[in-house]
């Protein structure tokens with residue numbers, strides 16, 4: 001297998017006496033959807049927050065394409081190619097779909113020397129927004145006010161906003177939350193398209209969807225990884241069945 005795009009070693013985060021993430025180690029490869037599953041409070045969001053640089057790691061190492069980025073600031077990591085989405089929708093509802101993507105692109109590559117330019121004219125950001133909307137299949141919605149879209153389309157827009165920053169790694173925190181079956185299908189089709197050119201870390205509670213799309217699954221319980229591997233292996237793992245999936249296992 002190729003060298004991992006993102007390599008995580010012994011990553012740990014303490015909040016006072018609580019070990020929210022405990023010595024987590026895994027690799028993320030280009031062309032792969034790697035799902036992280038676990039019960040509420042298992043440490044999944046804390047893990048993503050450390051990878052994106054939102055919070056510092058207490059211990060451990062994060063390498064992007066072989067380079068140590070453990071202590072890099074969030075803004076620098078975004079420029080280096082780590083994009084993330086959040087559990088809650090984070091769009092600007094009163095702006096258009098295109099404007100949302102353009103703002104995301106501008107935020108990722110601020111150009112303080114060009115502050116006098118009308119932002120709408122910023123060619124690089126407009127191009128990045130166009131490309132992101134095309135990749136996310138939202139071209140037809142470009143001029144729509146974002147707040148008027150369906151919940152599922154808003155979540156697709158969030159992925160598009162992430163793409164507008166031109167990431168290599170996508171960290172997606174529950175992108176399927178609150179979605180109906182059709183919206184879920186659409187998002188899974190989008191992730192399947194995107195994985196050819198990205199490494200995707202997917203934190204998700206929808207087990208059906210996880211088992212449909214994941215190439216690898218890592219299972220966390222109380223901050224620690226109890227199993228990591230191909231979905232078929234995870235489905236059979238007795239510790240996973242007992243701790244997380246319940247007696248019947250995955251569907």
Ligand SMILES: Nc1ncnc2c1ncn2[C@@H]1O[C@H](COP(=O)(O)OP(=O)(O)OP(=O)(O)O)[C@@H](O)[C@H]1O
Pocket residue numbers: 015018020038039040041042043044045046047
């Ligand atoms: N800023 C913080 N300060 C103190 N404790 C925190 C903080 N953030 C998270 N925690 C704790 O760390 C543990 C892991 O939380 P985290 O949100 O990472 O879990 P999760 O797996 O993402 O849960 P969920 O599936 O409910 O989103 C929990 O016990 C939580 O209360």
